[in-house]
Amino acid sequence: MHRPAAGDPPSVFLAGGITHCPAWQPEAAAALARFVVLNPRRADFDLSDPSQTDVQIAWEYRHLLLADVTLFWFPACDAALTVQPITLYELGAAAAVPARRVVVGAAPGYPRRADVVAQLALARPDLPVHRTLPETVGSAHALLTSLV
Structure with missing residues (x-):
């Protein structure tokens, strides 16, 4: 990936569960296809x-x-104990920088959802934690569109 050039669409990084998790990225990428995914x-x-x-x-x-x-x-995820520690780390790092543009969602069945909600309420009270992938992707789409 090169640094975006003038005229390139905004980019979005798909951070989230991979190991022992369903392949949610294709659905998100398809919905965000007009941007750099x-x-x-x-x-x-x-x-x-x-x-x-x-x-x-x-x-x-x-x-x-x-x-x-x-x-x-x-x-x-399939494995009840899969808490996605790398994604939690990445979220913590991103949430600590107020200028970082982030959109967050956690499925009701994600075992640490309450922790994600509580931590973000403290670190970034302006950020809602969406409950479904379509809501999360829709919020990202709106944010990316505002950057065009």
Whole structure:
């Protein structure tokens, strides 16, 4: 990903559950297709290869900083104990910077939804935590449209 050039549409990073989670990113990417969508889900990611983890983390770090908007989605995942710690870390880092444009959603079945709501109420009381992916994507779409 290059730095956006004049005339490029705004960009959105899809931050959220990947491991043991449903593939929610294609639905979000399709709804946001008129913008530059930065999707970290890889079809060929090998969890057993530690070097791939380093590559993935570096890619995500760079693109999180480049994105105009970060959409955070915490889905209810297959594994009841999947709390998506990397996404929680990324949300905490983003929420600590008031100028960062973020949209947040957490499914009612996400086991730490109450924590996400409580933490954001303290750190960024202006940010609602949406309950569905379509609501979250719709909010991101509106924010991205305001940047055009």
